[in-house]
Each structure stands twice: as C-alpha cells, then as structure tokens.
Amino acid sequence: MDLVTLSRLQFASTIMFHFLFVPLTLGLSIIIAYMETRYVQTGDETYLNMTKFWAKLFLINFAVGVVTGITQEFQFGTNWSRYSAYVGDVFGSLLAIEATATFFLESTFIGVWIFGWKKLSKKAHAGVMWLVAIGSNLSAVWILIANAWMQSPVGFTIRNGRAEMVDFGAVISQPFATYKIIHTISSALVLASFFIMGISAYHLLKNHHKDFFTKSFRTGLGFGLIFSLVVFIVGDINGVLVAEKQPAKLAAMESLWETTDMAPVYMFAWPDPENEKNAVEIGAIPGFLSLLVKHDFNAVVQGLKDFPKDERPPVLVTSFSFKGMVGLGTIFILLTVYGWFKRKKLLENPLYLKIMIFAIPLPYLAIQLGWIVAEIGRQPWLVYGVFKTAAGASPVAVSQVAISLVAFILVYSVLGAAGFYLMFQKAKKGPELDSE
Amino acid sequence: MVLQSIWFFLWGLLWALYFMTDGFDLGIGALYPILGKTDEDKKTMINAIGPLWDGNEVWLLTAGGVTFAAFPLVYAVMFSSLYTALMLILFALIIRGVSFEFRNKIDHPVWVKVWDTCIFIGSIVPAILFGVAFANIFQGIPFDDEGIYQGTLFTLLNPYGLLGGVLFLLLFVQHGANWIIIRSEGDLHDRAVKIAKGIWPVLLAVAVIFFVASWFATPLYQNYLTRPILFVVIIVTVVALLCVRLFLNQENGFKAWFASALTIVGAIFFGIIGLFPNLFPSSINPDYSLSAYNASSSPLTLKVMLVVVILILPLVLAYQIWAYNLFKGKVKQEDFMY
Numbered sequence: 106m107d108l109v110t111l112s113r114l115q116f117a118s119t120i121m122f123h124f125l126f127v128p129l130t131l132g133l134s135i136i137i138a139y140m141e142t143r144y145v146q147t148g149d150e151t152y153l154n155m156t157k158f159w160a161k162l163f164l165i166n167f168a169v170g171v172v173t174g175i176t177q178e179f180q181f182g183t184n185w186s187r188y189s190a191y192v193g194d195v196f197g198s199l200l201a202i203e204a205t206a207t208f209f210l211e212s213t214f215i216g217v218w219i220f221g222w223k224k225l226s227k228k229a230h231a232g233v234m235w236l237v238a239i240g241s242n243l244s245a246v247w248i249l250i251a252n253a254w255m256q257s258p259v260g261f262t263i264r265n266g267r268a269e270m271v272d273f274g275a276v277i278s279q280p281f282a283t284y285k286i287i288h289t290i291s292s293a294l295v296l297a298s299f300f301i302m303g304i305s306a307y308h309l310l311k312n313h314h315k316d317f318f319t320k321s322f323r324t325g326l327g328f329g330l331i332f333s334l335v336v337f338i339v340g341d342i343n344g345v346l347v348a349e350k351q352p353a354k355l356a357a358m359e360s361l362w363e364t365t366d367m368a369p370v371y372m373f374a375w376p377d378p379e380n381e382k383n384a385v386e387i388g389a390i391p392g393f394l395s396l397l398v399k400h401d402f403n404a405v406v407q408g409l410k411d412f413p414k415d416e417r418p419p420v421l422v423t424s425f426s427f428k429g430m431v432g433l434g435t436i437f438i439l440l441t442v443y444g445w446f447k448r449k450k451l452l453e454n455p456l457y458l459k460i461m462i463f464a465i466p467l468p469y470l471a472i473q474l475g476w477i478v479a480e481i482g483r484q485p486w487l488v489y490g491v492f493k494t495a496a497g498a499s500p501v502a503v504s505q506v507a508i509s510l511v512a513f514i515l516v517y518s519v520l521g522a523a524g525f526y527l528m529f530q531k532a533k534k535g536p537e538l539d540s541e
Numbered sequence: 542m543v544l545q546s547i548w549f550f551l552w553g554l555l556w557a558l559y560f561m562t563d564g565f566d567l568g569i570g571a572l573y574p575i576l577g578k579t580d581e582d583k584k585t586m587i588n589a590i591g592p593l594w595d596g597n598e599v600w601l602l603t604a605g606g607v608t609f610a611a612f613p614l615v616y617a618v619m620f621s622s623l624y625t626a627l628m629l630i631l632f633a634l635i636i637r638g639v640s641f642e643f644r645n646k647i648d649h650p651v652w653v654k655v656w657d658t659c660i661f662i663g664s665i666v667p668a669i670l671f672g673v674a675f676a677n678i679f680q681g682i683p684f685d686d687e688g689i690y691q692g693t694l695f696t697l698l699n700p701y702g703l704l705g706g707v708l709f710l711l712l713f714v715q716h717g718a719n720w721i722i723i724r725s726e727g728d729l730h731d732r733a734v735k736i737a738k739g740i741w742p743v744l745l746a747v748a749v750i751f752f753v754a755s756w757f758a759t760p761l762y763q764n765y766l767t768r769p770i771l772f773v774v775i776i777v778t779v780v781a782l783l784c785v786r787l788f789l790n791q792e793n794g795f796k797a798w799f800a801s802a803l804t805i806v807g808a809i810f811f812g813i814i815g816l817f818p819n820l821f822p823s824s825i826n827p828d829y830s831l832s833a834y835n836a837s838s839s840p841l842t843l844k845v846m847l848v849v850v851i852l853i854l855p856l857v858l859a860y861q862i863w864a865y866n867l868f869k870g871k872v873k874q875e876d877f878m879y
Binding site for chain 2: 165167168169172173175176178179181182183186187189192194201202205208210213216217221224264267270273499500501509512520527531
C-alpha cells in the first residue's frame with residue numbers, strides 16, 4: 106500500500122476509535138451534572154447514587170477517550186505534515202485554542218471532581234461537574250469548528266504558498282460550524298441517553314433497584330427524546346448547507362447522477378460508478394430532494410456527472426452510510442416517543458425494555474456512519490476545493506507508517522476490549538446501595 | 542519580529558511548564574517498581590498524582606497545539622522528523638493514562654501486574670525520550686531543505702542525545718520523589734526521602750556533565766557569549782538544584798519540590814535561550830533551520846492567539862494552582878479513588 110492510503114487508514118482508524126468514547130463523555134458529562142444538580146436541589150439520595158453509579162462508567166470511558174485524543178493532536182504533524190504546513194495558520198490555531206481554553210478546564214476539574222467529594226461542598230462539587238461538562242463540550246466545539254473549516258473553508262486567503270487567516274470571526278461563526286456543533290453534541294446526548302436507558306432496562310427487567318433505575322431511565326428518556334428530535338431537525342438543515350457548500354458530497358449521499366430539477370430521493374439505490382448511474386433504484390420520491398435541500402420542488406440539484414470523475418467522493422460508502430444514519434435517527438425518535446407514552450408503565454412493557462438493551466450500540470453506529478459521510482464524502486479533498494488529500498501526507502518512510510498503524514490497531518484493540526469489558530462488568534453489577 | 546520572538550518564548554515556556562508539571566508524574570511512574578513495595582504503597586503513589594496528572598498532561602497538548610498554531614512549519618517538520626520517537630511517547634502516555642483508571646477495577650494479580658507494568662513503561666519511556674528529543678534539537682536534526690528527515694530513530698540515540706535522556710529521567714525522578722515526600726507518610730515517606738537524597742548527587746553530576754557537553758556538542762552557548770547576562774539562567778538552575786538538597790536536609794518537602802520544579806524550568810530555558818531564534822535547527826545546513834522568523838504563522842494569527850493566551854492562560858494557572866492547593870495533603874487510605 107502507498108503512503109497516502111496507509112496514512113489515511115491510520116487516521117481513520119485512530120479517530121474512529123477515539124470517537125467510540127468521546128460521544129459518551131460529551132453526553133454523559135451533561136447528564137451526570139444534571140443528576141448531581143438534582144441531588145443538590147432536592148436532597149434525594151437516589152440522585153446522589155445515580156450520580157455515583159453512572160460516573161463510575163463515565164470515568165472508565167473518559168480515560169480511554171482522553172488518552173486516544175492525545176494521538177489525534179499530534180497526528181497532523183507526524184502523518185499529515187504537508188497539510189499542517191499548508192493550513193496551520195488557520196487550522197492550527199483552532200486546535201491550540203481547544204487545548205488552552207477548554208481541554209484544561211475538562212482535565213483539571215475531572216481530577217478535582219473524582220477526588221473532591223470530601224473536600225468541596227455539595228454545591229461546589231456539582232458545579233465542578235458542570236465545569237467538566239462545559240469543558241468537554243466546548244472542546245468538541247473547537248474541534249468541530251476546525252472540521253467545519255475543512256468542509257467549508259472561509260476567512261482565509263492563499264498567500265506565501267499557504268492558507269493564511271484573514272478573518273478569524275468568519276472562521277468561528279460560519280453556519281456550517283454552528284449546525285455541525287449542534288448536530289454532533291445532540292447526537293452525543295442521544296448516545297448517552299440510550300446508554301443509560303439500555304442499562305437501566307436490563308436492571309428493570311431483572312427487578313433490580315426499581316426506584317433507582319426507573320429514575321435513571323426516565324432521565325435518559327427525557328434527554329433522548331429531546332435530542333433525537335434536535336439531531337434530526339438540525340441534520341436536515343445541515344443537508345441544505347451541504348448542498349450549497351459541497352454539492353458533490355450531497356449528490357453522492359443521495360446517489361444522484363444527473364443534474365435535474367424535481368430531484369428525487371431514492372428509498373434504496375445501488376450506485377454503479379463505472380457506468381455513472383444507479384444499478385438499482387427503488388422507491389423514488391420525485392422532487393423530494395429538491396424540496397429538502399432547496400425548499401422548492403422544482404429547484405435544480407447538481408448530479409455527480411457535473412463533477413470531474415476525480416473530484417467525486419466514493420458514492421457507495423457515502424450514500425449507504427448516509428441512509429444508515431438517517432434510518433437510525435428515525436428509529437431513535439420512534440423508540441423515545443414510544444417510551445415517553447409508556448414512561449409511567451415501563452415495567453409493564455418488557456419487550457420495549459428488551460429492545461432498549463439491544464439499542465445501546467445503535468447510536469454508536471449512527472455516529473460513526475455520520476462521520477463517514479462527513480469525511481469520505483469530502484474526498485478527494487482534505488480542505489474542500491482547496492487542498493487534496495493526496496497532497497497532505499508526511500514525507501516519512503512507508504514502513505514507519507505501516508508499523509505505527511499495526512501498533513495502533515494492537516494497542517487500541519487491547520484498550521478497547523479492556524475498557525468495554527470493565528464498563529460491561531460495572532454496568533451489569535449495578536449500583537452499590539446502602540438501602541433497598 | 543517582536544511578535545515572533547514573544548511566541549518563541551511562550552513556546553519554550555509551555556514546554557517548560559509541561560515538564561515541570563507532568564515531570565513529577567512521570568518520575569513517580571519511573572520510581573514505581575522501586576518505591577512501591579506493597580500494594581498500598583503503589584496505591585498511595587497513584588493517588589498522590591491522581592487528581593492532577595490529567596490536567597498536567599494538557600500542558601503537552603497546549604505546547605503541541607501552540608507549535609501548530611504559531612509555527613506550523615516547525616510542527617510539520619519536527620513531528621514528522623521525530624516520527625518514531627514521538628509515536629513511542631504517545632503509546633507510552635496512552636497506556637500510562639488508562640492504567641491509573643483500570644488498575645484497581647479488577648482484583649486479580651495478573652490484571653494488576655499488567656497495569657503496574659504499563660504505569661512503569663508508560664512513564665519511563667516518555668521521560669527518557671523527551672530528553673533524547675530535546676538534546677537532539679539542541680544540537681541540530683539532520684533534515685534537508687524540503688524538511689525531510691535524513692535519519693532514523695537510532696540517529697537520535699547519539700551520546701549527547703542519550704545524555705539528555707538520562708538528565709530528563711533523573712530530573713523527573715528527583716521531582717517525583719519530592720512529590721511523594723509531600724503526600725505520603727510512614728515507611729513510604731522515609732524511603733522517598735532516602736531515594737530523593739540518593740539520586741541528588743547523581744543528578745548533580747549528570748547536570749554538570751550536560752552543561753559541559755553542551756559546550757562541545759551544541760551551539761547553545763553562542764547566545765550566552767553574546768549576552769553574558771544570560772548566564773544568570775544557568776546560575777539560577779544550578780542554585781535551584783543545590784537548594785533541592787538543602788531543603789531535603791531540612792526535611793521540607795514543599796520547598797524541595799519547588800526547587801526541583803525551578804531546576805526543570807531552568808534546564809529547559811537554558812536550551813531554549815541557547816536555541817533562539819531557532820526552534821528546529823538543521824544539522825545538515827544552518828540555512829535549512831526553522832526559526833521563529835522563517836517558520837511562523839501570519840501576524841494576524843499570532844495576534845489572535847496572543848489575545849487568547851493572555852486572556853486564558855492566567856485563568857488556567859489560577860485554577861490549577863487552586864487544584865494543587867486542594868490536594869497537597871497526605872494521601873490517606875480512605876481517600877483512595879483509584
């Protein structure tokens with residue numbers, strides 16, 4: 106394999122692994138802070154026990170998330186040095202702000218929170234958890250601003266043979282970033298709420314700690330319902346922006362080859378890039394795509410044929426990942442809406458509870474698919490329309506990257522196995538309660 | 542020019558702060574098999590840094606991020622040149638970080654042994670390799686005019702590079718032992734004092750050898766000879782190191798720790814000042830060297846980042862000092878969280 110392919114494989118595998126843990130950190134930090142706040146407000150010990158139990162799982166997850174994040178910050182330099190030199194003026198500053206302004210907050214206060222139970226007042230301790238939640242989520246904000254800039258580069262000019270910043274405000278305030286942030290953080294909250302609901306459902310089915318897990322389930326359900334809707338609605342707005350900024354990506358997401366008005370959405374399409382058409386098309390809804398992305402049935406949407414062959418993203422992966430993500434997003438809404446109507450009678454709905462246990466991995470899958478759409482759909486560009494992926498890799502020996510890639514796969518597999526095993530064990534064991 | 546120079550020294554300061562803070566975590570990890578005789582010793586050691594190590598490690602990410610933002614070309618050439626060394630450091634820091642969280646989650650001797658080993662390796666490897674990397678930067682790295690590295694990991698393991706590795710390890714071990722003195726009691730405390738005192742003369746000897754070897758192996762002293770007032774930095778570093786022993790004899794762990802912290806900052810600044818204005822000198826041809834002037838970001842980015850740093854960094858320092866102050870007492874068994 107060549108250098109660029111290996112470098113891409115390494116970046117993709119390390120960041121996808123990293124992002125198995127980050128969403129739970131983002132979402133659960135907020136929900137735990139909420140639980141601890143409820144404890145401070147009401148004095149209800151159940152909320153304290155909930156805080157402690159969910160935090161135990163949170164911290165195992167947090168540890169893996171943090172350490173795998175270190176790799177990401179340095180990998181731009183080790184493996185994508187050409188890219189780094191070209192865009193550092195804009196992109197580097199966003200990563201630096203992330204570390205200075207937000208990662209410090211998260212990492213300093215998580216230590217204070219873990220070790221500070223006896224040293225801080227109840228209120229201060231809950232406040233510290235909010236700082237952790239704010240720090241984690243603001244970290245995500247800066248990373249997503251950086252990613253949004255790769256998708257939709259603004260506020261820069263090409264000077265001195267590189268991209269230089271001319272308008273910092275434009276970089277951080279572009280709508281593409283804003284909607285990406287809301288979409289991602291909402292999806293993290295969906296993942297965290299399904300995590301809580303699934304584990305709670307397991308214990309409710311076994312009749313363990315009924316009060317504890319009913320309250321936990323309902324807390325998760327509230328967050329899950331709200332943010333399943335938010336993630337879907339904002340995802341739709343995202344589509345409009347993608348159509349405007351990255352028309353080739355949109356065409357790939359929908360397997361649309363011909364530029365046309367009344368552009369359809371296919372329920373199912375199997376693209377055939379060789380012959381520039383879909384081999385199979387089922388369930389076309391004419392005009393629906395035009396309506397979704399241009400708010401007009403008759404609007405023209407660009408098809409893939411409008412772009413040179415070497416500037417089209419891989420259609421199959423992009424479109425399947427996109428449809429998978431949307432399908433899962435729909436399921437999350439259905440499951441949480443149903444749960445909301447049954448929230449007072451959870452124990453009388455064992456089938457629903459059982460489904461919720463098996464639903465735990467689904468938001469994980471949806472989130473990974475979402476990132477595949479975002480990143481594969483951006484190809485062949487590293488910075489859309491500005492800088493190609495093939496030009497970005499470091500001039501290091503192929504063997505170096507091959508060895509580090511294998512090492513990452515080995516080390517991360519062990520870490521992932523250990524981390525998930527511990528979470529699984531602790532989740533199954535349930536809380537250690539004094540009463541009941 | 543002024544902006545670039547400010548960023549040069551901020552860059553140095555961030556690396557110094559990283560080594561000052563995470564340095565004692567790494568040192569304690571390196572001392573782990575020697576000092577941690579019983580399981581309780583080991584738990585005390587982990588819990589002594591438990592509330593702080595994560596925040597300390599962010600200084601590394603900030604130093605890396607600032608290199609990217611302020612000197613993108615340095616970030617690109619430095620990290621791709623030092624590829625294998627940096628990967629080893631990253632892997633080490635990864636396994637160290639999870640070990641603290643994982644170690645006591647399952648009470649099985651094999652499980653515990655695995656993560657204990659990871660804590661040791663994950664600490665000693667970065668401690669040495671950071672020293673190797675910085676010593677090599679001090680003497681120059683073989684990269685060409687395209688920024689392509691003409692060597693391997695073994696090129697870095699030259700005598701001066703290895704001397705740097707030993708120096709960093711000893712500095713961190715001294716610093717770590719001093720922290721254990723502050724936060725432990727009884728037998729562990731007494732053995733930490735013994736080790737801190739035992740290591741000190743070795744550290745002093747290696748530090749002196751390093752200062753002398755730098756004269757022959759690197760161009761660092763040129764800046765000092767141009768402006769002799771700068772020798773103050775070396776004097777302060779040596780005095781701080783002498784104070785470590787003085788305070789150890791007075792059985793004042795806090796003062797000894799502050800002195801070892803200052804020694805580390807001094808040692809880093811000795812190199813940083815000597816390098817100026819180079820961040821990443823080429824040993825093939827000085828013209829290829831990356832400096833604050835030829836490798837920096839645009840003035841606008843440097844200004845934006847300066848505003849961010851001026852606004853945020855004092856705040857970070859304030860809450861980190863607050864956190865240190867909160868967790869400076871003796872670690873008791875009932876306070877174990879790891």
